Amino acid sequence: MSKLENLKPQKVFYFFEKICSIPHGSRNTKAISDYLVSFAKDHNLEYYQDDSNNVVMIQEATKGYEDAEPIIIQGHMDMVCEKESGVEIDFEKDGLDLYVEDGFLKARGTTLGGDDGIAVAYALAILDSPEISHPRLEVVITVDEEIGMLGAEVIDLSMLKGHKLLNIDSDVEGSFLTSCAGGMTAKAEIPVTYQKQEGCLFHLKLTGLVGGHSGSEIDKERANAVVLAGRVLKYISDRMNVGLVSLAGGLKDNAIPREVQMDVLVSEDDKKAFEDTIATITTILQKEYSMTDAGLVLECSDAGNQEVEMLSFTSMSKVIFYLRNMPNGIQHMSMAMPGLVETSLNAGIMELKGDVFTVTHSIRSSVSTRKEELKEKLEYLVSFLGGELEVSGDYPAWEYRAKSSMRDLISEVYQDLYHKEPVFEAIHAGLECGILSGKIADLDCVSFGPTNLDIHTPQERLDIASTERVWNLVVEFLKRAK
Template sequence: MELSHLEPQIVWKNFAALNAVPRPSKKEEQVIEFMKKFGEDLGLETTVDEVGNVIIKKPATAGMENRKPIVLQSHLDMVCQKNNDVTFDFETEGIKMEVDGDWVKAKGTTLGADNGIGVATIMSVLESSDIPHPALEALFTIDEETGMTGAIGLKPEQLEGKILLNLDTEEDDEIDIGCAGGVDVTASKIYTVNYPQGQIVKITVKGLQGGHSGMDIHKGFGNANIILGRLLYTGIDTQNIELISIDGGGLRNAIPREANAVLSVRNSVEFIDEANSLRRAIMDEFAGIEKDLDINIETFTSAEKAVSMEDSKSIILVLKSLHNGVYRMSPDVADLVETSNNVARAELENGELKILNLSRSSVESTKFAVAEQLKSVCELAGMDVEFGGSYPGWKPKPGSEIVQIMEKIYEKSFGEKPQVVACHAGLECGIIGANYPEMEMVSFGPTIRGAHSPDEKANIPSVQKFWGFFKQILAEIPAK
């Protein structure tokens, strides 16, 4: 859909152009080429580093040469999630967008406003001829959503900027000065399988909101994998359960919206009756927040082999025991989640089990405390556990010069004070800061709702507000 009639026209035009290019995490070849061509067509110095980050440099406008050079940073990749009833290939298709009142959203998929609005904003100032700004380095990183390998691979000598503006947060009244780090926790095991002895049942959980596993983890949304584990547990001692398959959740940074399991039970009528009692209780629990939750438990047919009763019990106990949600609130920052875990993906197929978690924390010791708790539970069940993709948090510096400047501009422009906060999402600032410890950093952005889910949408008036705020910041960057 054409969005260039929306204001600011230049930002929406660039967002539409970006969203026409497939850009799943770890498969960013097309969008890297798109951004490289964008910079070169503008006649700007454009490079692609060895990991795939694109850096475009633009000299200061007249009269701004003595200001501190700025790094503008956003990530090129997007979370790829769709509703089950939507046919869409994120590797070959552009996002199909629509306007709904004050919001831009996609048709049954994630929108890519995270972090596409930030990317489009940077593109807009790069191609502008009438926006005052100091010397700019536009840093477009790759793979932020599934490992931050772009930020991790950035070399210390690549940037000269003194201030980094990260355009990757989702509340337009917030100035973000800190974030959580994270670590991937993966449990796996291969089991012997045989044809099941009992009657086949299928459990399906769907219709949950999902959402961002950092920013939304404290909101009480349902996790489909956890709900599935509760339902399986109802027959653990009486129904001789043999698990045939589990398919729950998807990406580590998205709260699971859907999950299903196929299993053999001793008596399907008894199991379904007992599980339906729990189903009704779960529906009541989530009635106020998960209005579209749908749980179905029914007889089924399957020719597949199953894991033994003993091993099935072990798997169910693990699903029932894994910590999910908030682990600890920050004792230092009001209302900030310090540490959490998302049981993101549960998969059992042909006897091969994988359970994927993402543990987050702004404190390294508690990040590994929750990860080690998960490891302990899984190892007690004989599973192999690996940690990977660990990245540091970003320690807040509330008194920095750029934060003070932005607070003053915001209050003058909008008649109220901004919220200066730290967030529980993973931002690239902590990683970049490790290589550039003297660089001042701040993150901000327009209002986006439902990131990492097909409900994602960007607020049109907020993008207008953000664009004006952003331009004013560029104009008031201090002297070197």
């Protein structure tokens, strides 16, 4: 029995529930891609599936719309897979546990994937309906958007005829995006060495942080667990001899990390002082982040006396130096658009594994030269420590278009339906519109979507009423797109 059968629009939630039953995290998109192909076959649609699992589906115009310009509907099929501590789920194999609460759709203990499963659900519901009037529809569903827009980078769109695009990958109803930042993923790799040492081993776990989207929520001053790990280690090492045994935190470069774990070694004589030091730094952090991360906790457990492999003093110094000196968060605010973050980066994943310490950053900027300058700053810092910086997923910014018939029409429809002025703005988060603009000449596009809160975190929740209103907006837009 469907959990969402009583929600409206019924077809949208039917397809959304189906999508959520299929694992579809980034780099795990074969099953969802094949589902889209199966849908296309069942509906006798022209379709294309490439080796990366991107899918294009084409439906010809309905009667009376044969001469209208085609409309491209675009979104991505992959989701960010984050979960709360203790939640048992294998994102490679398991679907999501959906439930409805207080007018919102949620997934129990995990991200929901409304970013961007709702775009896929809207597209399928439109293609499935014999009643919706529309021009030729060209539905483009990409993969691996969440890890650098890799699908959009390689997709072949030569079969498309349209130059007008609806990107359904925004998360505030009534806010229509007309430009976005460019970005890249930068992975710092610093070599380390180990030595054997005996002492008292302590497990430290920093939890309770809010996290969030590293683009749209980078200005919220939320704690970054990776950054705080460096601060905690520096605070301890300034007060006693300590050895670093293990260190890991964060799951996605474009999600503000919520947790970090580390094992440290201290002498028997320093046990009490160590525990007191942890209590002190915990109090300091809880006070500083009381307004943004009220649940912050630094847990400390004694694992007893052990002989372990810990980092050499030089290697530990390199790790702490990098974590304390790497840039993070907002670097520049836009002077052209007051209130908009222009340039930022997020340390999203940290791992000490084997002979390499790695930190993976998401870099964003609406100014290409500042994006490069930030990359070079990281590169200089990493090379100073004897390491290398690996860059991937470099994508361009989506530049504002002075004249836009798409913007004009969606504004008209929105005002007619809801008697409100739409808000047109830029966003610091990345969207695929920039890459697609480089593939489709004279592309006119607008990005929008229903209200979806706390994306990229297990608190993600999709506003059900908003989903219906945006559905009505899309249907009416297609009806008027003659």
